[in-house]
Amino acid sequence: MKTFYLLGFTSCVWLLVACGKKTAETKPQRKDMIELVFASGSLEADDQYNLTAQTDGYLVKLDFVEGDAVREGQVLAVIDNRQNKINAQSAAELHRIAQRNAEASSPTLLQITANIEAAKAKLKLDQGQSERYKRLFDNNSVSNLEYENARLSATSSLASLHALQEQYSSQQSSARQQEISQRVVRDVNQVIKEQNRIKVIRSGKVYQKEKQLGDYVRKGDVIAVIGNPDLVYAKLNVDETSMTKLKPGLAVIVQLNTNKSKTYKAIVREILPAFDTGSQSFIVKVYFADKLDFRITGTQLEANIITGEVKNALVIPRPYLNYGDQVTLKKGNQQVVVKTGIISSDWVEILGGITQQDVLLSN
Template sequence: MKDSTKIIFLLISLILISSCGKQITETKPIRKNVTETIFASGILVPEDQYNLTSISEGYIKKLNFKEGDIVTTNQLLAVVDNKQNVINAKKSVDLLAIAIANTNLNAPALKQAEVNLELAKQKLLQDQKQTERYKKLYKLNSVSKLEYENIILNLDNSKTNFLSLQENYKLLKQQADQELIIQQSHKKTNLALENYNKIKAIVGGKVYELKKELGDYIRKGDVIAVIGNPEKLYALLSVDESNISKVKLQQQVIIQLNTQLKKNYKGKVTEIYPAFDKQTQSFYCKIEFEDILNFKISGTQLQGNIIIENKNNTLVIPRNYLGYSNKVKLKGGDEIAVEIGFISNDWVEIIHGLDENTVIIADKTK
């Protein structure tokens, strides 16, 4: 009997303990003027931000800036020790000088071709005179037909030789001119490659991040630094793929920096990037500030609420009254599924399933 009493007392104690941990609260749906928003996190990004990239390969032998510096357009920021580019540039200058000399009329090849052409011309003139003389002699029967035909053959050979040397001279001149053009192009290319050893700022701005140090070996395409506009920054928000279809250009956004959680900044959506980030399963939106931003550090984390729609006289319930699978508990213990609209941090829009007279309950842990 005593054992039975102990068991009953233990069960009653467990029920009391369990009931002390929870209390049932009840409410009814109400109508409110509410604002539908989409929450998104992001960071501050400088306007016109770009990566200062190496287009040469070698060791960094000069580094003329540090993080936080303000640099100007075309300012020399770093020098890469690429000796091959220097050697090629010097070689192209020397080859160009030779090419220029070869186009001169006194160049050895052209001079020799000109001499050969002049000799062929004199030979042609001499053979022409000889042919005229033999022609007269042949009419007087002073030379044989064979002798006359041989003289004519010599004249034809002289003409052919003269024309051939004339074309050869033109060809040599043309080749010399072509080589000059080629070497001029090589010089420009190699001087440009040598100039690639000097890394300059494409656009002026602030150095937000330095990724390489003096003496580092870099390859073509390596990022040396990140540069951007020091005065104008924007918010880059990551919007979930399920909500991106609701976001439109020019929508208002309320932004809070993690460094200034008590301050709200107004902004607006100015760009929705088409690329989808598979890693975060989200899209990116650019938000330009309408208020003056008094904290301008790139990479600062932030959160934004994109205002989608202001709704008047909307039926809502507190969010903690909505259960799994969009179900709510009625007073009496029954559960029903409801059709919902937007969900905010505090409220859930009820489209169908409840009215203002329906009493719903929720368990609230003490």
């Protein structure tokens, strides 16, 4: 990218005839100078992104063409990956089994429930027997050993009931954990299965179709390029040597390669912070202030970014500036060093060393 400078008016150069030969003379003059940074680029759709394959397989459905308007969530293509389908079906069935095992009507929990009911009945019987033997013992009708045996049976039955109840709780908790685990596996495999269906991430317009029906694609392959058709901007590649002069809000003049007789006014909207290694430049986004009547993305363009303006600058034609920033005065044919400002291919801004009244000679 290059920096250029423009003048508001043309200069006047006087040609004098002396001693049989022509010598060019000029005087410094006041003019407006505009500093420009040149950049090339292309039209891009805002929010443009690549719609990519998330799995491997053959494209068995491709339901779009370039230029189609697409909505978020719309299925544009289907990839035939049978492994994903089988895994999803298997995970769903295993989850249904785990779900049934977690229900109160599951065979395992029903068996433990039956054992609990039997243990409750036995406990009731043993407790009744223990109470009866206590009354008999109090009346000296049975021995202490018989009473202790009856009481021990009741205690043992109570312990068995508590153990079965703990077993039921543990089995129920384990079954629920298994159901949760299988549900996660089912959901994950369902997500993976859905990756066979390529869906639109954000609504927009299809600008490029990268694959054809029947193509074998791998994860990460681009299927389509989609962008916002309502906002097309100029993506500029700017040389790093010019980046210090740029900032958001600067005015830009854009010329499309499709019609170089027309220009569009635009504004620097965003300067991306990272260096683009592909183009070996920095990326600058420029949004149009004028209505853009040509909106095909990828269209090449040229742009001039207005980075500065000097009003009523003292300037001389570029050929009058010699090596070492010297100029030749007509008076005495004297060499004078000048202080320069903006230098373009045609003009030099003079900041000091000569005045507007000095007459200069060209080499």
